[in-house]
Amino acid sequence: xLKAQGSFFxxxxxxxxxxxxxxxxxxxxxxxxxxxxxxxxxxxxxxxKAAVVxxxxxxxxxxxWETTPxxxxxxxxxxxxxxxxxxxxxxxxxxxxxxxxRVFNNVRAGTTPQSEQPVMRRFSDEVVWPNFRFGPKxxxxxxxxxxxxxxxxxxxxxxxxxxxxxxxxxxPSFKALSDLAxxxxxxxxxxxxxxxxxxxxxALVDSAGIKGMVLxxxxxxxxxxxxxxxxxxxxxxxxVVFGDHLSDTPTGIAxxxxxxxxxxxxxAFIARVKAAGGNAQMLYPxxxxxxxxxxxxxxxxxxxxxxDLILKWIDRNVK
Amino acid sequence: xLKAQGSFFxxxxxxxxxxxxxxxxxxxxxxxxxxxxxxxxxxxxxxxKAAVVxxxxxxxxxxxWETTPxxxxxxxxxxxxxxxxxxxxxxxxxxxxxxxxRVFNNVRAGTTPQSEQPVMRRFSDEVVWPNFRFGPKxxxxxxxxxxxxxxxxxxxxxxxxxxxxxxxxxxPSFKALSDLAxxxxxxxxxxxxxxxxxxxxxALVDSAGIKGMVLxxxxxxxxxxxxxxxxxxxxxxxxVVFGDHLSDTPTGIAxxxxxxxxxxxxxAFIARVKAAGGNAQMLYPxxxxxxxxxxxxxxxxxxxxxxDLILKWIDRNVK
Numbered sequence: 001x002l003k004a005q006g007s008f009f010x011x012x013x014x015x016x017x018x019x020x021x022x023x024x025x026x027x028x029x030x031x032x033x034x035x036x037x038x039x040x041x042x043x044x045x046x047x048x049k050a051a052v053v054x055x056x057x058x059x060x061x062x063x064x065w066e067t068t069p070x071x072x073x074x075x076x077x078x079x080x081x082x083x084x085x086x087x088x089x090x091x092x093x094x095x096x097x098x099x100x101x102r103v104f105n106n107v108r109a110g111t112t113p114q115s116e117q118p119v120m121r122r123f124s125d126e127v128v129w130p131n132f133r134f135g136p137k138x139x140x141x142x143x144x145x146x147x148x149x150x151x152x153x154x155x156x157x158x159x160x161x162x163x164x165x166x167x168x169x170x171x172p173s174f175k176a177l178s179d180l181a182x183x184x185x186x187x188x189x190x191x192x193x194x195x196x197x198x199x200x201x202x203a204l205v206d207s208a209g210i211k212g213m214v215l216x217x218x219x220x221x222x223x224x225x226x227x228x229x230x231x232x233x234x235x236x237x238x239x240v241v242f243g244d245h246l247s248d249t250p251t252g253i254a255x256x257x258x259x260x261x262x263x264x265x266x267x268a269f270i271a272r273v274k275a276a277g278g279n280a281q282m283l284y285p286x287x288x289x290x291x292x293x294x295x296x297x298x299x300x301x302x303x304x305x306x307x308d309l310i311l312k313w314i315d316r317n318v319k
Numbered sequence: 320x321l322k323a324q325g326s327f328f329x330x331x332x333x334x335x336x337x338x339x340x341x342x343x344x345x346x347x348x349x350x351x352x353x354x355x356x357x358x359x360x361x362x363x364x365x366x367x368k369a370a371v372v373x374x375x376x377x378x379x380x381x382x383x384w385e386t387t388p389x390x391x392x393x394x395x396x397x398x399x400x401x402x403x404x405x406x407x408x409x410x411x412x413x414x415x416x417x418x419x420x421r422v423f424n425n426v427r428a429g430t431t432p433q434s435e436q437p438v439m440r441r442f443s444d445e446v447v448w449p450n451f452r453f454g455p456k457x458x459x460x461x462x463x464x465x466x467x468x469x470x471x472x473x474x475x476x477x478x479x480x481x482x483x484x485x486x487x488x489x490x491p492s493f494k495a496l497s498d499l500a501x502x503x504x505x506x507x508x509x510x511x512x513x514x515x516x517x518x519x520x521x522a523l524v525d526s527a528g529i530k531g532m533v534l535x536x537x538x539x540x541x542x543x544x545x546x547x548x549x550x551x552x553x554x555x556x557x558x559v560v561f562g563d564h565l566s567d568t569p570t571g572i573a574x575x576x577x578x579x580x581x582x583x584x585x586x587a588f589i590a591r592v593k594a595a596g597g598n599a600q601m602l603y604p605x606x607x608x609x610x611x612x613x614x615x616x617x618x619x620x621x622x623x624x625x626x627d628l629i630l631k632w633i634d635r636n637v638k
Contacts, residue, residue: 001320005360005396006386009476014444022441023481026450029443035476037382041324061415063356067325077324096380096414098479101439107426108436117427120420122341124348125333131345157328157354160417162342 002080004042009035010183011092011176020109021102034168036176037062037096041076042085050211050318051085051184053177057193057219059123059162061095062088064192068299069154075298078307084314087180087187091195092172093163100166118166125156131257132295133245142245144292146300155296164194170201177202181209188212188318190310193295194219203233212318214310215240217295219262221269227276234278237317239310240266241283243293243300259295279317283309321399323361328354329502330411330495339428340421353487355495356381356415360395361404369530369637370404370503372496376512377538378442378481380414381407383511387618388473394617397626403633406499406506410514411491412482419485437485444475450576451614452564461564463611465619474615483513489520496521500528507531507637509629512614513538522552531637533629534559536614538581540588546595553597556636558629559585560602562612562619578614598636602628 012035018028038053039062054075056064065088066074079086093099106112123131126138134149135141141149164171177198181187187209189199196218203210213236215221221240225233247260266282273280285293285306293300300306331354337347357372358381373395375383384407385393398405412418425431442450445457453468454460460468483490496517500506506528508518515537522529532555534540540559544552566579585601592599604612604625612619619625 006393007382008386008390009473012476014472014475017441017443022443023438025438025440026443026446029445030475031441031443031478032472032475039385063326063415066358067327071327074325090415096382096409096479101441101480104423104436104439104480107433108438110433114426114429114433117423119342119344119427120423121344122336122350122420124336124341124345124350126348127345153333153351154328156333156349156351157331159350160415161420161423 001044002041003044003046005040007037007039009037010180011035011172015100017102020111021105023101023105033100034092034172035097036089036092036173038087038089038180040085040087041080043080043083046083046085049083050314051087051187052079053087053089053180053187053189055089055177055189055191055195055198056091057195059121059159061090061158061160063158065298068148068303069151070148073304075303075307078304079311082311087184089177089180091164092176093167095160099163103166118163120161120163121165122161123159125152128155130250133243133249133259134294136248136250142292144244145294146292146302147294147296148299148301155299173198174201175205178205178210182206183209185209186211188214188314190214190216191218192216192298196220197222200233203236204229207232207235210236212236212314213238215266216297217242217259218266221262221266223265223268230272230276234273234276238270238273238278238280239283239313240270240280241297241306241310242266243295243297244286244291283313320363321360322363322365324359326356326358328356329499330354330491334419336421339430340424342420342424352419353411353491354416355408355411355492357406357408357499359404359406360399362399362402365402365404368402369633370406370506371398372406372408372499372506372508374408374496374508374510374514374517375410376514378440378478380409380477380479382477384617387467387622388470389467392623394622394626397623398630401630406503408496408499410483411495412486414479418482422485437482439480439482440484441480442478444471447474449569452562452568452578453613455567455569461611464613465611465621466613466615467618467620474618492517493520494524497524497529501525502528504528505530507533507633509533509535510537511535511617515539516541519552522555523548526551526554529555531555531633532557534585535616536561536578537585540581540585542584542587549591549595553592553595557589557592557597557599558602558632559589559599560616560625560629561585562614562616563605563610602632
């Protein structure tokens with residue numbers, strides 16, 4: 001039972017492009033770039049709880065938070081069922097947010113050197129398996145693995161080209177997320193992996209509407225933040241969530257990174273926020289006897305158990 | 320009140336790519352391509368009416384059918400409220416369906432000539448206005464215009480790069496739509512503009528699950544279909560929908576096409592289907608005294624009035 005559902009855009013600006021830049025389609029003119037698509041669901045009575053904004057990670061889209069690869073309920077619907085309005089964006093340059101195709105068409109026309117074309121990143125399935133900690137090598141799951149590995153091919157379909165290298169600096173998603181939170185008045189920004197630090201970056205733009213931040217397996221908890229920035233981040237409660245097997249990622253051919261590094265960096269970040277008077281904590285399920293969670297923790301078999309822990313944290317910490 | 324909502328993929332295949340093709344990110348391996356993302360909503364009691372699949376047009380995504388640019392209810396929600404399960408895909412190579420980035424990264428690396436890079440198409444706002452028949456020139460609306468022209472900038476944000484030129488032949492969306500209909504058992508395929516003929520193409524692949532086809536301002540009703548193909552298409556009812564001002568598109572700088580041409584081609588197509596014993600008809604609102612509808616008829620101010628006409632047709636014609 002929903003009070004409302006729908007979609008809209010945040011941000012965006014007009015740029016003028018040539019005939020070639022538009023794909024040799026129609027005369028020169030203006031298009032919109034850097035807008036952020038957002039889909040939302042508001043439950044009946046949903047004005048009483050904070051809105052939750054769920055930002056996906058690298059090569060992925062808002063699909064991350066929807067129906068899981070093996071067909072179970074995603075966090076988007078579960079948080080709605082628990083009374084929270086839920087907003088799911090596609091990062092600027094991904095999915096329904098689109099990207100600026102100018103340079104690609106100029107390269108095609110030969111007026112821009114090939115080497116200036118932004119790279120489009122993709123994870124291979126062989127990289128995903130060990131690095132998302134489904135198991136030690138593709139096809140072999142950890143005994144306690146929580147990711148539904150039989151449906152790994154469905155996760156593979158969620159991956160699309162990552163064009164973040166084509167974006168201006170700072171990434172327009174930061175301001176768009178901040179603006180979205182301001183518009184919502186009371187929002188918890190949740191980010192995953194590449195998007196894990198986006199709530200922090202959005203808060204540094206303007207924290208007015210940001211009443212909580214949940215960093216789910218962030219690729220980075222930046223050590224480079226200044227004390228002034230840490231003080232600003234300390235004005236809203238912060239929860240960092242990591243799964244299991246953090247140091248088990250095998251080194252060698254299929255290993256992009258160990259997740260122990262980001263975990264340790266986030267522990268140091270939490271300590272800095274607390275030292276600045278803030279409310280920050282780590283949710284590390286193995287400490288609670290919950291084992292086997294993967295990098296795609298929102299899609300794991302126990303995803304609703306993990307969601308309940310986050311929901312409890314929101315209830316207790318988000319004003 | 321929904322019985323269910325969520326998303327999934329149809330189709331897709333694995334391809335092996337090199338380190339460079341993956342964006343110099345991780346070792347060589349397999350990725351998924353040509354899958355089609357589908358979001359769905361099923362109303363309470365929704366098993367009693369045919370599912371409606373809504374396919375967007377050129378440079379657009381499934382957003383076409385969601386909340387309108389001026390914030391009103393989209394056809395996705397309205398058809399659900401009228402008791403139909405609704406399925407909204409992103410065409411293969413667009414939005415959350417993603418595309419194959421192989422050739423772009425090879426061009427970047429200099430191993431593929433720039434000229435072999437697929438073009439990425441975009442409409443400029445200046446092209447959209449007269450060609451989508453908002454008015455005779457950008458900023459000037461027809462007196463009876465139904466498109467919410469004050470929100471034209473929000474439609475502009477719905478546009479993303481069109482990579483259909485990068486797709487294999489036949490377009491994988493055709494089989495994906497046919498497979499989706501088979502999976503749904505009883506589906507009405509609705510396509511808009513570039514996607515307007517997709518229901519026909521899907522039915523030519525396999526019409527088992529396709530119990531009706533609605534072509535909304537199709538860019539083309541192909542005259543090239545053989546009599547055998549027409550006979551196959553004649554096995555399910557077909558409705559073609561066009562708005563107003565079809566021959567008013569100004570010629571000259573901003574004109575890509577006149578819509579009178581596709582309208583006339585579709586009338587000829589309807590005549591062929593009927594001659595083959597099929598059930599095909601044109602819904603042309605001006606004949607009913609409804610004036611001013613644009614190419615984005617599902618977003619027009621009277622979009623629910625038009626939806627009601629289509630819903631009535633479904634009730635009467637789709638078994």
